[in-house]
Amino acid sequence: MLELVIFSTLNGVLYGMLLFLLASGLTLIFSMMGVLNFAHASFYMLGAYFGFQLSQWLNFWTALIVAPVLVGLIGAGVERWGLRTVHKWGHVAELLFTFGLAFVIEELVQMVWGKLPVDYRVPPLLDFPAFELFGTTYPAFRMFMLLISVAIFLVLLMVLTRSRIGLIIQAALSHPNMVAMLGHNVPKVFMLVFGCGCGLAAIAGVIAGPALVTQPSMAHVLGPILFVVVVFGGLGSLPGAFIASLLIGLIQTFAIAINYSLGDALASLGMARPLQGVLSDLWQVTVAQIGPVVPYLMLVLILVFRPTGLMGTRES
Amino acid sequence: MPTRRYGTGLAVAALAAGLGLAAPAMAQVKIAFIDPLSGAMAPIGEHGVKHFQYMIDKINAKGGVNGQKMELITFDNKLSPQETVIAAQKAIDAGARILTLGNGSGAAAAMIDFVNKHNDRNPGKEVVYLNYAAVDPAFTNDKCSYWHFRWDAHSDIKMQALTSYMKGKPGIKKVYLINQDYSFGHAVRKAANEMVKAKRPDVQIVGDELHPLAKITDFAPYVAKIKASGADSVITGNWGSDIALLLKAAADANLQVDWYTYYAGGAGGPTAIKQTGLKDRVFQITEGHANVNTPENHAWEQDFRKKSAGQGWWYPRVRNEMEMLAKAMNEAKSNNPKVFAEKLRGMKYKLIYGTEAYMRAEDHQFFQDMYISNLTPLAGDMKFDEENTGWGWRTAAKIPMGNTDVPTTCKMAKPS
Numbered sequence: 107m108l109e110l111v112i113f114s115t116l117n118g119v120l121y122g123m124l125l126f127l128l129a130s131g132l133t134l135i136f137s138m139m140g141v142l143n144f145a146h147a148s149f150y151m152l153g154a155y156f157g158f159q160l161s162q163w164l165n166f167w168t169a170l171i172v173a174p175v176l177v178g179l180i181g182a183g184v185e186r187w188g189l190r191t192v193h194k195w196g197h198v199a200e201l202l203f204t205f206g207l208a209f210v211i212e213e214l215v216q217m218v219w220g221k222l223p224v225d226y227r228v229p230p231l232l233d234f235p236a237f238e239l240f241g242t243t244y245p246a247f248r249m250f251m252l253l254i255s256v257a258i259f260l261v262l263l264m265v266l267t268r269s270r271i272g273l274i275i276q277a278a279l280s281h282p283n284m285v286a287m288l289g290h291n292v293p294k295v296f297m298l299v300f301g302c303g304c305g306l307a308a309i310a311g312v313i314a315g316p317a318l319v320t321q322p323s324m325a326h327v328l329g330p331i332l333f334v335v336v337v338f339g340g341l342g343s344l345p346g347a348f349i350a351s352l353l354i355g356l357i358q359t360f361a362i363a364i365n366y367s368l369g370d371a372l373a374s375l376g377m378a379r380p381l382q383g384v385l386s387d388l389w390q391v392t393v394a395q396i397g398p399v400v401p402y403l404m405l406v407l408i409l410v411f412r413p414t415g416l417m418g419t420r421e422s
Numbered sequence: 423m424p425t426r427r428y429g430t431g432l433a434v435a436a437l438a439a440g441l442g443l444a445a446p447a448m449a450q451v452k453i454a455f456i457d458p459l460s461g462a463m464a465p466i467g468e469h470g471v472k473h474f475q476y477m478i479d480k481i482n483a484k485g486g487v488n489g490q491k492m493e494l495i496t497f498d499n500k501l502s503p504q505e506t507v508i509a510a511q512k513a514i515d516a517g518a519r520i521l522t523l524g525n526g527s528g529a530a531a532a533m534i535d536f537v538n539k540h541n542d543r544n545p546g547k548e549v550v551y552l553n554y555a556a557v558d559p560a561f562t563n564d565k566c567s568y569w570h571f572r573w574d575a576h577s578d579i580k581m582q583a584l585t586s587y588m589k590g591k592p593g594i595k596k597v598y599l600i601n602q603d604y605s606f607g608h609a610v611r612k613a614a615n616e617m618v619k620a621k622r623p624d625v626q627i628v629g630d631e632l633h634p635l636a637k638i639t640d641f642a643p644y645v646a647k648i649k650a651s652g653a654d655s656v657i658t659g660n661w662g663s664d665i666a667l668l669l670k671a672a673a674d675a676n677l678q679v680d681w682y683t684y685y686a687g688g689a690g691g692p693t694a695i696k697q698t699g700l701k702d703r704v705f706q707i708t709e710g711h712a713n714v715n716t717p718e719n720h721a722w723e724q725d726f727r728k729k730s731a732g733q734g735w736w737y738p739r740v741r742n743e744m745e746m747l748a749k750a751m752n753e754a755k756s757n758n759p760k761v762f763a764e765k766l767r768g769m770k771y772k773l774i775y776g777t778e779a780y781m782r783a784e785d786h787q788f789f790q791d792m793y794i795s796n797l798t799p800l801a802g803d804m805k806f807d808e809e810n811t812g813w814g815w816r817t818a819a820k821i822p823m824g825n826t827d828v829p830t831t832c833k834m835a836k837p838s
Contacts, residue, residue: 107650109646109649109650110646110647110649110650113642113643113646113649113675114643114646117640117642117643117646118643121640216460221459221460221461221464222460222464222465222468223462223464223465223663235674235676238676240649241649241676241678242646242649242675242676242677243674243675243676244674244675245674248642248674317640318639318640319462319639319663319667321461321462322460322461323461323462324639327637327639359643362633362643362644362647363643363646363647363650365629394631394632394633395603395632398634398637
């Protein structure tokens with residue numbers, strides 16, 4: 107049992123940290139521009155594919171640096187020449203713009219790399235078991251993913267709270283007009299945040315690509331769960347996104363480990379399991395099977411009971 | 423969208439050139455291949471296309487069927503029942519009357535329904551569905567159809583064979599079941615539960631897992647759970663990315679158990695098995711494999727691997743299906759499904775492995791010898807490895823056709 111708890115915790119934290127890399131950029135963009143960036147997970151996918159391509163041409167370590175920079179530049183470009191123009195027509199236009207962009211990116215990726223998953227391998231340097239516990243090994247690459255994401259979280263936190271640019275970003279989140287009056291170039295700040303957010307998503311892509319599967323549907327799979335993280339954590343709140351990411355990562359991983367069903371609950375109360383009837387299947391469904399739905403249930407509940415999210419201060 | 427393969431076009435062009443362009447407008451017999459060609463399961467579908475193209479080239483080189491050439495047209499159903507029906511309609515509109523689909527019993531069930539309805543509504547334009555891999559037992563039992571023929575042994579036959587083999591392994595104490603959460607996975611799970619309990623009442627089933635089909639990219643949490651259960655053996659019907667990624671996660675965690683699988687031989691499986699060092703511990707139940715020792719089989723495997731960048735011949739059943747189809751069409755002297763389907767029913771066929779097999783007329787289920795094989799370093803008379811690992815499949819047990827003969831509940835309605 108203890109080993110299951112330990113490994114589920116490790117896996118859950120890892121998944122949570124990956125979510126956080128994506129959600130941190132998304133939540134800043136969301137609160138700054140008031141627009142959910144539907145294409146955010148697509149930048150994560152671009153990161154994975156760029157990482158794959160660059161590690162084919164050069165090596166993984168170069169890819170880890172270069173791919174996020176490239177994707178960040180693309181992101182900044184999208185903000186500068188796309189979103190900023192569309193901004194004039196209001197939030198709905200912006201929303202539709204990012205929605206369309208997500209499809210365009212997916213289609214482009216399919217055109218360039220094909221529909222099949224690509225063979226993105228763990229770099230040989232990290233292809234060994236990091237440690238062994240109760241006879242189970244844990245791959246070094248996963249430890250590396252964990253360390254990278256924790257490091258980025260710390261750097262991000264320092265930049266946002268301790269540096270001058272961080273203060274300006276924080277101010278621009280809530281009072282963009284005042285910041286502009288004080289002589290700061292707010293559109294440039296927006297562009298910077300958008301680019302950096304995309305870059306962070308790309309880092310997540312580069313390191314998640316070999317461990318998960320690099321395929322054109324990867325953006326699609328992760329996209330919806332990101333919105334849950336952002337809304338659940340509270341708009342614009344980095345600590346909120348952090349807590350929500352970890353919570354969702356852990357819940358999804360631990361749900362898999364639990365075999366409890368409604369029928370078991372009835373049985374433990376001394377009642378008979380309903381084995382007949384239309385709804386008989388419902389009683390047999392285990393927590394493990396409904397695991398994937400739990401985050402969305404959390405989204406619905408938090409919107410009902412605490413619309414600002416866990417750590418947020420405003421509603422939209 | 424019908425994506426006509428360049429390969430097909432080239433092959434047809436080359437053939438036409440070879441024949442001196444004798445028949446400029448010769449009608450083609452179109453074979454519509456419908457399977458996932460995008461998404462997680464795409465590698466499985468892509469390799470299926472290579473099998474069918476290889477067979478069609480062979481049949482055409484021998485003169486085709488009734489003086490006509492066969493042509494493969496391929497459709498991507500994205501593993502979805504709805505897309506399958508749309509693709510089937512497109513295939514029929516494109517002139518195909520022979521449809522083939524293998525992967526995903528959900529898609530296959532939709533296909534059977536569609537073909538039944540289509541044939542009721544369009545007398546004189548009947549189409550036939552040739553199933554090379556969807557193994558939900560219902561298709562040749564309660565849901566059996568005159569227009570459906572299945573060449574793979576269905577799930578209950580495979581489980582019967584696997585559990586009979588496990589019966590002779592006293593080392594098995596705790597078994598873990600992990601399967602995909604849809605009709606096929608449920609069938610495997612049900613059969614495994616019943617048969618393990620019947621044949622080995624002493625064995626404990628310590629886990630009975632269902633996970634979403636083709637959605638999981640990281641099986642590490644599941645592997646942690648298997649490990650914690652203390653299982654010494656795992657039974658799984660997983661296929662495609664779901665078996666490859668499961669074995670990969672098991673390799674990462676160094677999970678040392680015996681695996682009783684249906685499809686461990688798919689893309690990525692052998693690599694992961696070798697990485698964990700599971701010598702002789704991963705079993706698969708199939709209707710044949712590369713190292714079944716007949717000269718004909720070896721020659722076949724060699725030739726195919728040359729043409730498919732080293733990937734092996736996964737589907738002996740595609741060979742059986744296409745050769746029997748060509749035989750039925752030629753014997754019936756007709757390319758009309760309504761006429762040649764009669765010939766397929768009850769047809770006897772000599773396998774490349776030397777023994778005889780047949781298509782049972784009552785339920786259109788093919789019966790043949792089955793092989794349980796395990797992955798092991800090449801030795802002795804083993805000729806072929808998988809995925810350049812140096813490890814290949816070796817027969818652990820052969821189940822003669824007589825022992826796979828399960829009864830059917832099918833009450834076939836014959837069209838008038």
